[in-house]
Amino acid sequence: MSQSSTKSTPRVQLVSVTAEEEGQRIDNFLMRHLKGVPKSRIYRILRRGEVRVNGGRIRAQHKVSAGDTVRIPPVRVADTVTAPVSAGPGLELEKQVLFENNRCLVLNKPSGIAVHGGSGLSFGVIEALRAARPQAPYLELAHRLDRETSGCLVVAKRRSFLRAFHEQLRNGKVEKRYLALLAGSWEGGTRRVTAPLRKNQVRGGERMVMVDATGKSALSIFIPVTRFADATLAEIDLQTGRTHQIRVHAAHIGHPLAGDTKYGDPEFNRRMRDAGLQRLLLHAHLLQFPDPSTGEVLSVSAPLDDVLKSVLDRLEAA
Numbered sequence: 001m002s003q004s005s006t007k008s009t010p011r012v013q014l015v016s017v018t019a020e021e022e023g024q025r026i027d028n029f030l031m032r033h034l035k036g037v038p039k040s041r042i043y044r045i046l047r048r049g050e051v052r053v054n055g056g057r058i059r060a061q062h063k064v065s066a067g068d069t070v071r072i073p074p075v076r077v078a079d080t081v082t083a084p085v086s087a088g089p090g091l092e093l094e095k096q097v098l099f100e101n102n103r104c105l106v107l108n109k110p111s112g113i114a115v116h117g118g119s120g121l122s123f124g125v126i127e128a129l130r131a132a133r134p135q136a137p138y139l140e141l142a143h144r145l146d147r148e149t150s151g152c153l154v155v156a157k158r159r160s161f162l163r164a165f166h167e168q169l170r171n172g173k174v175e176k177r178y179l180a181l182l183a184g185s186w187e188g189g190t191r192r193v194t195a196p197l198r199k200n201q202v203r204g205g206e207r208m209v210m211v212d213a214t215g216k217s218a219l220s221i222f223i224p225v226t227r228f229a230d231a232t233l234a235e236i237d238l239q240t241g242r243t244h245q246i247r248v249h250a251a252h253i254g255h256p257l258a259g260d261t262k263y264g265d266p267e268f269n270r271r272m273r274d275a276g277l278q279r280l281l282l283h284a285h286l287l288q289f290p291d292p293s294t295g296e297v298l299s300v301s302a303p304l305d306d307v308l309k310s311v312l313d314r315l316e317a318a
Helices: 026-033 039-047 088-094 125-132 159-170 245-252 266-274 306-314
Strands: 013-016 069-072 097-100 104-109 150-156 175-183 191-193 197-203 206-211 220-227 231-238 282-290 297-301
Touching: 026 039, 026 069, 088 125, 097 297, 125 150, 150 159, 159 282, 175 245, 197 245, 206 245, 220 245, 231 245
Parallel strands: 150 282
Antiparallel strands: 013 069, 097 104, 104 150, 175 231, 175 282, 191 220, 197 206, 220 231, 282 297
């Protein structure tokens, strides 16, 4: 049912940027202050120069500073919102919080939910959490997981934490380890995969990430954990964070992921469905990083759920 439109006339807003918001891109800043307004509408008012910072026109890439005055033009939010995000999904996500302090939280993201709305999705993790915590002054994704990937996801509760965490990512101070079920019997021990990856390559009419010498550098370290008759449970130490990196690297070395309909092996996927697997078996099981405020190393783990454990129990031992 559509939300009723308000009859009040929207007014120009003059918003002062806080210290917590410093360094945020103007498009993200506007999304926080114009909740419910589609991204396309926000980019349109930016292109038209209707948004001003300290009286001057800016682009979507502009980063605000503490004390800046942002002019936000009149936008009738109620005219653009058809179905507000209910608190229900967010309350379910609250049950998945693994760790929380006053700067961030880490939750065990379920498979099948995107980290943010868009591309036909009415909401994602971040929108659901904001709906469940309407009084929270700040909630932003600190990094991303693919929709079908489950496991540890960091959400920033302060802008200062977000800036520091991104710097740690750039400097390789965030340890991210995944569990994945791979096709085939693994020979040998730990294997480093360094194949460069290039996005938006078209194959069979579908956009893919592909191994390409002109692509971006990538490093995944595969560590076998349990060998089964025709599959291997492996831990992957993700040293870089390219799109679909683990999935493409695994397929590149001849061990595609179970349940991967994009890069995987259809026959292997069929056998895994027979074993009860209904999803991609890729799980961010460990996240470790220094707390930017205290320097204390935070280590958060997310165990495999009972469904995935039962799938592994059904596989024959090597």
